[in-house]
Amino acid sequence: MADGPGSRTAAVMAAIRGRIAARGLTPGEKLPSIRGLAGAMGVSPSTVVEAYERLAAEGAVRARPGSGFYAAAAAPPLTLAEIGPRLDRAVDPLWVSRQSLDGEPDLSKPGCGWLPAEWMPVAALRRAARSLARAEDAVLTDYGATRGPLPLRRLLARHFAGEGLPVGPEQILLTGSGTQAIDLICRLLVRPGDTVLVDDPCYFNFQALLRAHRATVVGVPYTEAGPDPERFAEAAAAHRPRLYVTNSALHNPTGATLSPAVAHRLLNAAAAHDLLIVEDDIFAAFEPEPSPRLAALDGLDRVIRIGSFSKTLSASIRCGYIAAKADWIEALIDLQVATSFGGVSPVAAELVAGAMGDGQYRKHLETLRRRLARARREGAERLGALGIRPWLMPRGGFYLWCALPEGQNAADIARAALREGVVLAPGDVFSVSHTASHFMRFNVAQMGDARVFPVLQRALAAPAA
Template identity: 40%
Template sequence: MDLGIDRQALVPVVQQIVSAVAEWIRKNGVSPGTRLPSIRQLALDNLLSQSSVIEAFERMVAQGLLASRQGSGFVVAQPPTLHEGHWYEGAEREWGAFADNPLGELKLGCGWLPDAWRESDDISYAIREVTRTDTAGLFNYSTPLGLPTLREQLLKHLTRLRVATSLDRILTTAGASHAQDLLIRTLLKPGDSVVVETPGYGNLYRQLAFHGVRLLEVPRTCGGPDIPALEVLLQRHRPKCLFIHSLYHNPTGSSLCRAVAERLLELAACHDFLIIEEDVYGDLQHASCTRLAALPHEDRVIYVASFSKTLSSALRVGYLSASVTLIEQLASLKTLTGFGTSRFAEAVVATLLANGTYRKWVQRLRKRLRTEMAATLQVLEDEEWEVFAVPAGGMFLWARPGRADHSRLQACARRLGVLLSPGALFSPTCEHSEWLRINVAYAADERAVALFRDMGPTRSTSTILKTTGV
């Protein structure tokens, strides 16, 4: 078995082995119970150490891809008969299509990084450090504002981003969605109006609707919210808040420009509303950018961020920065509704921030995403897809085929085993749209390339399947 290991790649060798073996199983339709080549033979054929192959196989056992048989080595695992379901935006509307299947469909529009990109060794090391040095983290609640050592690291991080804050202005949360929920409960009541971008993050729409909040839609442009449209809304309504995704917007990938940012702050002061700025993808930046929280704003901007997208969604560590008065209110609600956040998870993230591991990880991640972004944009251009914006970073593209044919697109995706995130999932009213969110971390997969080409201007399906080997 030729694993095609690239020793110059940014991806660790162990993760390359995991990805290559999983792809070999999927591509060849290998049946459960099939024995894999011996560890010694696989290492010899690919000039690898046996320890690397063993670690890779053990990871695949933990993921449910392989099983270890006494005296028989490793075999392809039997898929579970009961499925918990692998969720991402919109999954609750089409649950049957999202069953947990390790060798199944390509989630081209999902909102996170592929498992093969993850660097679990660093997290494992941080976990060992925490269990060795902070046993209280295994048993005790965190403090109302969050673990002090983590908040100190967050203060340093925000200072580097030029976000003016202090320790008493920082509150940790169980991810960005938890932060948004605390803000909605504290700042809003049923019947209040808020402005949201469209397209935008579907879960935020549902959170607001659950609390009876009225949504006022403002179109997202390549440089941020459509200012003329927003001004019309402000003349007709008195919204309490504006929810905005400044950098590498989900789903369009666009970022806020300076002129729009300054005008937003002027309007917030004039019309007396708060701006809730989400920045969960901001650590992926590799170019100059504009954050509202980094500009003078007189406490009108509430900054929300998280490590779920860049580090680990399992740790569920997020945070927000706001005025001291609001932080005190949020901390009380946080304690009342959940007795705080996970001290253990916060200690792990604090360790990764303090020892420089997180900084080095996101540097590698930016470089890899930049490469994948350029390659995906080139394929889409070649196949005459329309792209909403050319992102300066991040992981998302908002695009649609030049030959818009929704039924044909869906049929092609089903045939190729590709799950899409269509535009309706990013609309407050679920309005049909031919735009798709594309996660470039998945776009190099042959099934994605076949989809792009099949919806291009000239090639036939038979030609696509033949040239890609699908």
């Protein structure tokens, strides 16, 4: 948009901001007339109006109805540009999150961790919102029970029963998100300096979260069947970790599936070294057939199950859960009350239960699985044509963990792509040991934008930075 209407508006805004900053416009002073400034800057009057409106929304100027626009009283402390990608930021575990969440709306995001809005069950969500409008008063106004509303916990308990994990709704605690679920568990179980095992590679935010708890993070190499069991047992013996945090169902970023034999060996190693396990089941609904679950094998003795509804239902309705031993749930409730007061939003739980209970939701998931299978196949083909090869073909989900052509560096490519409006997820943000610089995670549902493959091609062809 080098010369589009957006950049003209931005230029007018910058001009006015500059005058205010340089005291060429003092607080309370009237801004230049719209026609006058339009003429002076060679833009249309409507561009000036748009710029003034946006400055008013920012608080830099004030609109007085019927009178015009004035420089605001004492300018607020200098507004950094309202978000926008920050190109100079280090490519760390938070980098992909911040770029993906806060990038301009017209960015293309094959590096992000969610589906496009049009792939989500929007009709079911709209029905759930209409039904919320008719809910009992208390659902709309009250904090609700500390565990979260019973209907959604019952629904989860039935799902768990279906996977051979018998757990009553009183052993389920709803939380503000899946990440918050792990955060609460860390508050309960992890002290600064404790060691926590993760997969290498693993979901990058596990690292950011564990750093916020000042834990020492140790990676275990991940294989096509789960973490390498020998190396897992060695790490457990050597580092005496308190916790191991992993994904079940479909591993992030690799899309791999835990095998029964590895699952069994992990649990034995965990028992031998008195290690607790957090199993994040967030990708469960993408599986064509259920794979082994640590929580079901272990019966919630030393495994804590967490999850959320962000990937298949809605990321906007923030809701996660924890299933754990009864006495841990009691302690987690105290911590959740202390740090969030109420737990999950009852409104959020009502919307989730409504959408999940919607007759169309199961069909939506079936359609989604088929659509993703096709997208994975097509994505792998198109990436293959650029010499980018999936490490394995996942059974489900939207991730392809890919090796780049010989000699390519993923962080360099991600930086180059970002300059052209494409957010990628370079391998090292997933790797505690920083040994994945030649890998990249692609979200096949976010690769429809026409820029993605040409930008990738150019970035691969560019000389290394």
